[in-house]
Amino acid sequence: MQPISIELPHRDFSAIKKAGLALCAVGFLFMIMALMEVSRSNPVLFFMLSAGSMVTGALVFILPQLKESPAGIKHNRLFFLSATSRGFWGWAAAVFFTGFYVILYWFPQYLENLIRTTDWLSWIMRGKPADQWFLYGFYYTLAVVVMGIRMIVKNRHNRYQIIRTCSVMFFQLGFAFLIPGLLQLFNQPEFYFTYFWPLKYSYLFPNDIQWLMSQPGGLGVFMIYWGAMMSFVATPALTYFFGKRWYCSWVCGCGGLAETLGDPYRHLSDKSLWSWKIERYLIYSVLVFVVMTTLLLWINSATQGAMFGTWSQNFSSVYGFYIGALFSGVIGVGFYPLMGSRVWCRFGCPMAAILGLLQKYWSRFRITTNGGQCISCGNCSTYCEMGIDVRAYAMKGQNIIRASCVGCGICSAVCPRGVLNLENGPMEGRYNLGR
Amino acid sequence: MDSLVIIGNGITGMTTARLVRKQSDRPIIVISDETDFFYSRPALMYIFMGHMKFEHTKPYEDWFWEKNKIQLLRATVTSIDTNAKSIALNNGQTLPYGQLVIATGSRTNKFGWPGQDLTGVQGLYGMRDLELMEKNTSNVSRAVIVGGGLIGIEMAEMLHSRNIPVTFLVRETNYWDNILPQEEAKLVGRHIREYGIDLRLGTQLKEILPGNDGRVRAVLTDKGEEIACQFVGLTAGVTPNTDVAKSSAIEINRGILVNEFLETNVPGVYAAGDCAEFRMNRPRHPKIEQLWYTGRMQAETLAKTLCGIRTPYDRGVWFNSAKFFDIEYQTYGFVSNLPMPDEESLYWEHPEGKHCVRIVYDKTNRTVIGFNLFGIRYRQAICERWIRDRRTVEYVLENLAEANFDPEFFREFEHEVIALFNSTNPARKVLLKRRRGLFQMA
Ligand SMILES: Cc1cc2nc3c(=O)[nH]c(=O)nc-3n(C[C@H](O)[C@H](O)[C@H](O)COP(=O)(O)OP(=O)(O)OC[C@H]3O[C@@H](n4cnc5c(N)ncnc54)[C@H](O)[C@@H]3O)c2cc1C
Ligand code: SF4
Ligand code: SF4
Numbered sequence: 001m002q003p004i005s006i007e008l009p010h011r012d013f014s015a016i017k018k019a020g021l022a023l024c025a026v027g028f029l030f031m032i033m034a035l036m037e038v039s040r041s042n043p044v045l046f047f048m049l050s051a052g053s054m055v056t057g058a059l060v061f062i063l064p065q066l067k068e069s070p071a072g073i074k075h076n077r078l079f080f081l082s083a084t085s086r087g088f089w090g091w092a093a094a095v096f097f098t099g100f101y102v103i104l105y106w107f108p109q110y111l112e113n114l115i116r117t118t119d120w121l122s123w124i125m126r127g128k129p130a131d132q133w134f135l136y137g138f139y140y141t142l143a144v145v146v147m148g149i150r151m152i153v154k155n156r157h158n159r160y161q162i163i164r165t166c167s168v169m170f171f172q173l174g175f176a177f178l179i180p181g182l183l184q185l186f187n188q189p190e191f192y193f194t195y196f197w198p199l200k201y202s203y204l205f206p207n208d209i210q211w212l213m214s215q216p217g218g219l220g221v222f223m224i225y226w227g228a229m230m231s232f233v234a235t236p237a238l239t240y241f242f243g244k245r246w247y248c249s250w251v252c253g254c255g256g257l258a259e260t261l262g263d264p265y266r267h268l269s270d271k272s273l274w275s276w277k278i279e280r281y282l283i284y285s286v287l288v289f290v291v292m293t294t295l296l297l298w299i300n301s302a303t304q305g306a307m308f309g310t311w312s313q314n315f316s317s318v319y320g321f322y323i324g325a326l327f328s329g330v331i332g333v334g335f336y337p338l339m340g341s342r343v344w345c346r347f348g349c350p351m352a353a354i355l356g357l358l359q360k361y362w363s364r365f366r367i368t369t370n371g372g373q374c375i376s377c378g379n380c381s382t383y384c385e386m387g388i389d390v391r392a393y394a395m396k397g398q399n400i401i402r403a404s405c406v407g408c409g410i411c412s413a414v415c416p417r418g419v420l421n422l423e424n425g426p427m428e429g430r431y432n433l434g435r
Numbered sequence: 436m437d438s439l440v441i442i443g444n445g446i447t448g449m450t451t452a453r454l455v456r457k458q459s460d461r462p463i464i465v466i467s468d469e470t471d472f473f474y475s476r477p478a479l480m481y482i483f484m485g486h487m488k489f490e491h492t493k494p495y496e497d498w499f500w501e502k503n504k505i506q507l508l509r510a511t512v513t514s515i516d517t518n519a520k521s522i523a524l525n526n527g528q529t530l531p532y533g534q535l536v537i538a539t540g541s542r543t544n545k546f547g548w549p550g551q552d553l554t555g556v557q558g559l560y561g562m563r564d565l566e567l568m569e570k571n572t573s574n575v576s577r578a579v580i581v582g583g584g585l586i587g588i589e590m591a592e593m594l595h596s597r598n599i600p601v602t603f604l605v606r607e608t609n610y611w612d613n614i615l616p617q618e619e620a621k622l623v624g625r626h627i628r629e630y631g632i633d634l635r636l637g638t639q640l641k642e643i644l645p646g647n648d649g650r651v652r653a654v655l656t657d658k659g660e661e662i663a664c665q666f667v668g669l670t671a672g673v674t675p676n677t678d679v680a681k682s683s684a685i686e687i688n689r690g691i692l693v694n695e696f697l698e699t700n701v702p703g704v705y706a707a708g709d710c711a712e713f714r715m716n717r718p719r720h721p722k723i724e725q726l727w728y729t730g731r732m733q734a735e736t737l738a739k740t741l742c743g744i745r746t747p748y749d750r751g752v753w754f755n756s757a758k759f760f761d762i763e764y765q766t767y768g769f770v771s772n773l774p775m776p777d778e779e780s781l782y783w784e785h786p787e788g789k790h791c792v793r794i795v796y797d798k799t800n801r802t803v804i805g806f807n808l809f810g811i812r813y814r815q816a817i818c819e820r821w822i823r824d825r826r827t828v829e830y831v832l833e834n835l836a837e838a839n840f841d842p843e844f845f846r847e848f849e850h851e852v853i854a855l856f857n858s859t860n861p862a863r864k865v866l867l868k869r870r871r872g873l874f875q876m877a
Contacts, residue, residue: 072761076596077485159844371815375727376494377478382487416758418812
């Protein structure tokens with residue numbers, strides 16, 4: 001509506017950063033080549049050429065920022081660059097991510113040659129050849145680590161961000177990649193200690209429980225116990241003390257990817273009241289869906305199939321297809337460059353739904369506002385990946401207590417007037433009315 | 436019913452409209468010639484730097500105004516007829532009013548410098564200036580900014596984000612030291628230079644020189660130096676925009692004159708925000724308040740009066756905040772730039788030179804008068820309470836952690852501030868009562 005036409009500014013990336021980008025592009029081309037027959041002759045070489053060049057290129061792009069300018073919030077040009085403002089490169093990235101997930105879930109045969117380039121690592125880690133999920137896990141973890149370094153460099157003036165980013169990198173690398181791999185090396189069940197029901201819904205499904213029970217040694221039983229404790233005891237307790245952030249922006253792998261790979265897109269989340277409405281309908285529907293699926297499966301298992309026959313299994317497959325794969329993967333990550341980094345966490349994740357309800361009604365967490373200092377600039381709302389209109393509260397001097405807030409702390413970091421602070425305190429008086 | 440007409444859709448006009456609407460159903464019309472919808476003026480810089488788009492700077496979604504039956508009109512008000520109780524618009528319309536609020540804001544100061552109207556020379560106040568700046572700064576190899584206030588440094592940051600070399604002419608001996616004490620002014624000055632800004636202290640503009648194309652070619656300083664540039668930003672303050680009231684019965688001095696109820700000399704006509712000037716003397720408070728916060732607070736007071744509860748304006752304990760590139764600044768109470776005879780101050784600065792705390796207190800009764808914070812966030816409510824309750828500097832220091840508003844895990848400097856105090860006041864040693872820690876809240 002505003003007749004303002006901002007042309008593309010003439011400032012460009014420095015030569016070294018361009019070189020980094022170029023190296024990334026070269027690595028990407030090798031990755032495409034690795035999909036083909038040629039890579040068979042020397043998969044390790046292709047691994048080095050693709051993953052190696054991409055990582056090196058990314059670091060060459062990222063690290064010079066340490067010297068480029070003093071530490072501080074640097075969002076210069078984000079809304080001018082095509083990659084970060086839904087321009088050509090943004091759409092290209094979205095098509096690439098989406099396409100990758102579609103192939104990964106439903107046409108993994110096309111990834112065969114690429115999977116072979118990670119065999120060597122899979123043998124070392126797991127004592128068996130790689131499969132599509134190993135490939136996925138490897139690149140996922142790599143993205144979290146490399147883009148985590150970027151996040152730390154970018155926020156090097158902010159200890160909360162540094163520690164939090166180290167935490168998501170640690171949990172992804174250790175608990176979602178190395179430990180599940182090593183477990184297999186020692187003939188133990190592949191298990192992710194940082195995922196539990198309802199996000200990893202199958203961990204409370206009868207099938208998984210029977211499978212874990214049937215494992216030799218006590219570890220399987222411990223895993224069942226661990227999962228149940230995390231879902232029903234640790235989740236409410238930790239959320240009571242710290243808010244949902246202890247999981248969503250400190251531990252969770254989906255959150256970890258959003259906070260690292262997704263960070264350049266965080267400002268693209270929709271802040272309208274309308275989208276908040278959609279969010280509530282969707283996320284609680286998914287929660288109901290997963291609870292029903294779990295119940296159906298258990299009733300069926302208890303009655304030995306007398307009650308629903310194959311019907312409950314179908315129900316669970318539908319959940320797996322639409323929510324587990326399509327929503328959390330294809331849309332959840334594929335749409336990063338279009339709708340921001342938390343599409344799944346905001347609109348779909350049943351774990352987030354439960355944590356959110358706890359955060360809203362039974363938690364000491366809140367974001368406090370500092371008196372009347374808000375200048376309504378909008379940085380907080382713009383950079384909230386969950387699409388929360390933080391400013392609407394800050395202007396009134398109200399505390400921000402929203403089910404969806406993942407406590408990333410970015411609103412507090414970008415506020416130029418120091419208005420916002422994430423705090424844990426007594427529950428009484430947590431909802432203040434402001435001015 | 437008695438209609439309320441408001442001229443100006445800035446923070447003052449819109450806050451008034453919103454709060455009056457909360458308490459009454461009367462017709463409300465807001466007129467502005469700048470934008471269709473209210474946006475945050477202090478956020479202008481972020482649009483230019485690509486941090487946000489214009490739409491992100493609008494504090495309310497567009498449907499909000501219609502839903503609340505606040506009618507928005509895009510037009511210029513050309514004159515006010517206080518006898519007929521009507522205003523004239525530039526589209527030929529006249530509009531009657533029951534009550535009229537003038538909230539027309541400010542405009543950029545121009546001090547009659549030769550060449551101040553050349554192409555490439557401009558101030559920064561509104562949307563039009565931003566669009567102009569977009570045009571004026573393309574293909575520029577050096578920019579000069581004249582005037583070392585808050586808008587000047589914002590403009591420097593804006594130009595820096597586009598990689599345009601900046602020379603920053605500041606009349607004062609240190610940046611903004613007509614407001615800041617020397618130490619703070621130097622701290623900011625160092626940071627400005629860290630960004631490669633060519634900061635010229637104690638330097639004034641004498642003349643802006645034209646090229647053959649009618650565009651600025653260079654500036655001439657009072658030191659006789661000629662600095663080649665293609666863009667000049669004039670940021671030597673703003674002045675109340677009183678045009679609309681000029682040919683009316685409404686009394687004007689520098690701003691539109693109002694009493695503590697924000698009433699002008701004409702019954703039913705009010706003025707608030709940047710364009711208003713208080714008649715009464717208020718010690719240590721300026722007569723014209725040109726801030727976002729004061730605009731909002733004046734509007735909050737005015738809305739009460741407009742709804743029948745005549746309320747005097749009370750600024751409360753002074754506060755302000757800003758950001759100088761990466762360094763945040765907050766101030767509470769009064770901190771004067773020059774030492775006052777009956778005041779003493781504790782000034783602590785971190786060795787890295789990017790964080791500092793100043794606490795000003797009364798020499799005799801030791802009550803705290805003001806705080807300056809750079810690179811550290813303090814709680815407004817706590818600082819205000821300490822000042823209002825006339826707490827002593829010793830009490831404040833003991834409880835300093837209560838005021839800390841920095842994010843979790845940030846370095847805490849309270850111990851160092853207190854250690855400094857103890858070393859200079861060995862007879863009055865204080866002990867920090869508790870650290871802020873991770874689980875403590877005020
Ligand atoms: C770049 C910049 C940064 C700033 N940063 C800060 C900050 O960080 N903190 C802070 O406290 N303050 C800041 N300020 C000051 C603050 O923005 C102003 O004090 C505040 O916006 C004044 O609000 P107002 O509603 O009184 O007037 P304005 O916001 O100026 O609104 C007045 C409106 O009325 C319109 N108008 C005027 N005359 C007419 C007419 N005859 N007919 C129709 N419409 C008319 C104008 O076009 C304008 O849109 C900043 C100002 C600028 C320019
Ligand atoms: S970023 Fe800070 S000043 Fe800006 S709108 Fe949000 S709370 Fe207010
Ligand atoms: S409100 Fe702040 S802390 Fe919460 S998700 Fe949004 S940006 Fe992160």
